[in-house]
Amino acid sequence: xxxxxxxILPLLLAGLLACxxxxxxxxxxxxxxxxxxxDSDQMLYDAFTAKTRIEVRVREGKSAGLLETxxxxxxxxxxDIIIAADAGSLWRFQQAGLLQPVxxxxxxxxxxxxxxxxxxxxxxxxxxxRIIAYDPTRIEPGLVKSYRAFTxxxxxxxxxxxxxxxxxxxxxxxxxxERWGAEEATRWAGATRAHFARPPSGGDTAxxxxxxxxxxxxALVNHYYWVRLATHASAEKREIAQKVALSFPSEGMRTxxxxxxAGLAAHAxxxxxxxxxxxxxxxxxxxxxxxxxxxxxxxxxxxxxxxxLEGFAPLPxxxxxxxxxxxxxxxxxxxxxxxxxx
Amino acid sequence: xxxxxxxxxxxxxxxxxxxxxxxAGLIIGGPVMATVLIGLFAGGGDIWTHIFQTxxxxxxxxxxxxxxxxGALVLxxxxxxxxxxxxxxxxxxxxxxxxxxxxLAAPGYVLAISYADFLGVSGPLxxxxxxxxxxxxxxxxxxxxxxxxxxxxxxxxxxxxxAYLTLRVAFTSQSVSTLEAAKSLGLGASARFWRVILPSxxxxxxxxTALALMEAVADYGAADYLGVQTLTVGVFRAWASYGDAxxxxxxxxxxxxxxxxxxxxxxxxxxxxxxxKSAKGWRKLTPIRLxxxxxxxxxxxxxxxxxxxxxxPMGHLIGLALEGSGASGSLLKxxxxxxxxxxLASLGAFALSLVIAFALxxxxxxxxxxxxxxxxxxxxxxxxxxxxxxxxxxxxxLSGGPVIALGFLVLIxxxxxxxxxxxxxxxxxxxxPASLTQAARSLGxxxxxxxxxxxxxxxxxxxxxxxxxxxxxxxxxxxATLLLRPFDWDTLAVRAYAYASDERLAxxxxxxxxxxxxxxxxxxxxxxxxxxxxxxEKT
Numbered sequence: 001x002x003x004x005x006x007x008i009l010p011l012l013l014a015g016l017l018a019c020x021x022x023x024x025x026x027x028x029x030x031x032x033x034x035x036x037x038x039d040s041d042q043m044l045y046d047a048f049t050a051k052t053r054i055e056v057r058v059r060e061g062k063s064a065g066l067l068e069t070x071x072x073x074x075x076x077x078x079x080d081i082i083i084a085a086d087a088g089s090l091w092r093f094q095q096a097g098l099l100q101p102v103x104x105x106x107x108x109x110x111x112x113x114x115x116x117x118x119x120x121x122x123x124x125x126x127x128x129x130r131i132i133a134y135d136p137t138r139i140e141p142g143l144v145k146s147y148r149a150f151t152x153x154x155x156x157x158x159x160x161x162x163x164x165x166x167x168x169x170x171x172x173x174x175x176x177x178e179r180w181g182a183e184e185a186t187r188w189a190g191a192t193r194a195h196f197a198r199p200p201s202g203g204d205t206a207x208x209x210x211x212x213x214x215x216x217x218x219a220l221v222n223h224y225y226w227v228r229l230a231t232h233a234s235a236e237k238r239e240i241a242q243k244v245a246l247s248f249p250s251e252g253m254r255t256x257x258x259x260x261x262a263g264l265a266a267h268a269x270x271x272x273x274x275x276x277x278x279x280x281x282x283x284x285x286x287x288x289x290x291x292x293x294x295x296x297x298x299x300x301x302x303x304x305x306x307x308x309l310e311g312f313a314p315l316p317x318x319x320x321x322x323x324x325x326x327x328x329x330x331x332x333x334x335x336x337x338x339x340x341x342x
Numbered sequence: 343x344x345x346x347x348x349x350x351x352x353x354x355x356x357x358x359x360x361x362x363x364x365x366a367g368l369i370i371g372g373p374v375m376a377t378v379l380i381g382l383f384a385g386g387g388d389i390w391t392h393i394f395q396t397x398x399x400x401x402x403x404x405x406x407x408x409x410x411x412x413g414a415l416v417l418x419x420x421x422x423x424x425x426x427x428x429x430x431x432x433x434x435x436x437x438x439x440x441x442x443x444x445x446l447a448a449p450g451y452v453l454a455i456s457y458a459d460f461l462g463v464s465g466p467l468x469x470x471x472x473x474x475x476x477x478x479x480x481x482x483x484x485x486x487x488x489x490x491x492x493x494x495x496x497x498x499x500x501x502x503x504x505a506y507l508t509l510r511v512a513f514t515s516q517s518v519s520t521l522e523a524a525k526s527l528g529l530g531a532s533a534r535f536w537r538v539i540l541p542s543x544x545x546x547x548x549x550x551t552a553l554a555l556m557e558a559v560a561d562y563g564a565a566d567y568l569g570v571q572t573l574t575v576g577v578f579r580a581w582a583s584y585g586d587a588x589x590x591x592x593x594x595x596x597x598x599x600x601x602x603x604x605x606x607x608x609x610x611x612x613x614x615x616x617x618x619k620s621a622k623g624w625r626k627l628t629p630i631r632l633x634x635x636x637x638x639x640x641x642x643x644x645x646x647x648x649x650x651x652x653x654x655p656m657g658h659l660i661g662l663a664l665e666g667s668g669a670s671g672s673l674l675k676x677x678x679x680x681x682x683x684x685x686l687a688s689l690g691a692f693a694l695s696l697v698i699a700f701a702l703x704x705x706x707x708x709x710x711x712x713x714x715x716x717x718x719x720x721x722x723x724x725x726x727x728x729x730x731x732x733x734x735x736x737x738x739x740l741s742g743g744p745v746i747a748l749g750f751l752v753l754i755x756x757x758x759x760x761x762x763x764x765x766x767x768x769x770x771x772x773x774x775p776a777s778l779t780q781a782a783r784s785l786g787x788x789x790x791x792x793x794x795x796x797x798x799x800x801x802x803x804x805x806x807x808x809x810x811x812x813x814x815x816x817x818x819x820x821x822a823t824l825l826l827r828p829f830d831w832d833t834l835a836v837r838a839y840a841y842a843s844d845e846r847l848a849x850x851x852x853x854x855x856x857x858x859x860x861x862x863x864x865x866x867x868x869x870x871x872x873x874x875x876x877x878x879e880k881t
Contacts, residue, residue: 031829064581209462214480333583333584
């Protein structure tokens, strides 16, 4: 009996596999490769389908993985749209020839030039700031007006931070390289490294928790991790946010801003559908759905901020091209490696 | 020189009968070869030089330290527990006998996520401690789970069942007459353990631990989450931060050499000795009943192990899932995707391990070759094999279509995990009496008929164990699935990872629990199968 079972099972399973994907959808479809993972994104896609009758298929992954997959698929790639959560990643897709320029009066008129690629290879659709989180009982607010706060002797043993291979830290370093030059940026990384309270680990939320618990006093985080804690269902989490103060650095350089962006795939089977999706992303409805759960800033100032972010001051627009995040990414990782920032 | 000569002789002796095992070796070893070739020929650019100069030493030291600490913990967990449940009776013994392998159902990264939160600075333990004492986090010492030792602990928790399983089988097949002889010579329980039981179980201890260590070396999820810079984490950094997958492949060659070293060490220690496979006059071992403090101690040890490896991490995840918004759409679909992928691939891998086991049994070099390929693939992170597969697809222009993508994914699953399924089949086959097959052969039965009518009946229990292990392993696979799956093929592991990487633990808890749940039934079946089979086949 088991003998037969063993050899019949593969056939059954193969049947199961074969009947699963409906490979030839009847209606118009776009395929999205997304590096975001939010349940609200599904609502966004559903809203797009409801509005345009274009079905959406999604493949989520890390941006490096999606890039590798697309390179392999080449001209046969089913992807129409690429969504990445970092301008540096978008630059990489562009460099690999996986994006194509889009000319759209609507996109160009709506999105400020600094938040989109000059030739239309990608468009920022929501924005965020990488800011300083600190313990107000231990750190003077005057100190944290600049990213140089991390190199100040007073924060010796007080810095909590995540791994340098994290894209947010890489993009920040890329901006420092662009502004200060590699030598100065290396000095910054080395001095910050010397002030670590513990080896880098965990995500941004973990750094906020460490400050609240008193393990360290100062950290670098994306603003929305704090907002998510501040609006969390659990009172304990909200308490963490209450114990941590935020500073949007403005001295020496503006606050480090990054975007979630999207672009049209180079070999998009449905470019018109893809374009419609890009335009949907900056409609009031699309904008709201993009940021409700993530707590990012909308790219359109006219769109209401998500809950928890209402009281925040408007972000200053960056005065450098966001493409530098991609251009300096390798050098950024090299500098971190060099100073031993894991 | 003699080694070369031996290889030359064995090549000359390749016959038609070597073809199946050679094919199996090629299927399994193909992705490894692709990785090695890419690493050797394309991995030597500036990025490699930079990694070599700044980070490589740290990666290697961390990996070796991780292996040593994880190995030691695996031994501390597995040897006493397997010994206790086999030789003694104490309260809960029959439960522990099978329940101690439950941690096998939970992937390392799930354990890491759970433990990092549980023991973390905002976790229930430390929060409680601060509330109780009024201290702040810097005013007391607390073991740091996000560290080399913490990561080793987490890995040992989910990998010790490998050693526990092989040891349980080895202890059960210990010759009772030898033990009785030792007893009559006046050796006490402790002397019998150190001087008779342990030495004769040495091959099993080393084999089981080596398997666990290979898995530990290839781990990415737990090490990355806990911030430990191992070689595998370095491979990912080379690829994701530096965009140089080939430099990553060159790092992966170091992982391959670590496995070869483990293999070599395992063979060296085994020397001429082999498993005590056919103790003549086998009788069922009569466990000794423990009383009082001893019984309490035994129960306490096993309860503690089960608590650390399973109850705490799973309990904490359940807590997280309950407090979360619970918005985990399409979990059921992901469940079926996971089960059907793992099911199909585990049958494929099982078929290959059968072919290899038969070739090994017949003493063929082709079998040894295929086995080595399988072991190397086992120590390479799934993502590296998957990148190799993407390169191959690209070079041969094989892209496009969900069927091809699925085919490659299944191939990588098979390549990566066949080694884990090989052991039980091999062990079962070794115990099969050669006389039966010879009788069948002398009666003129064809090869297929001999297999179906004679051998299958004998190796079936081992085969079942092999398939269950393969299934559970594949259910947990993450990095290759992430890279190679076609549209709409999110598995549970992919869902759990997506949430966890966005730092939303409550949402990640549900799919994490679902993976464990899906693996639980096979693991329980496996454990029962193994305890049954070690007794039955001897009587």
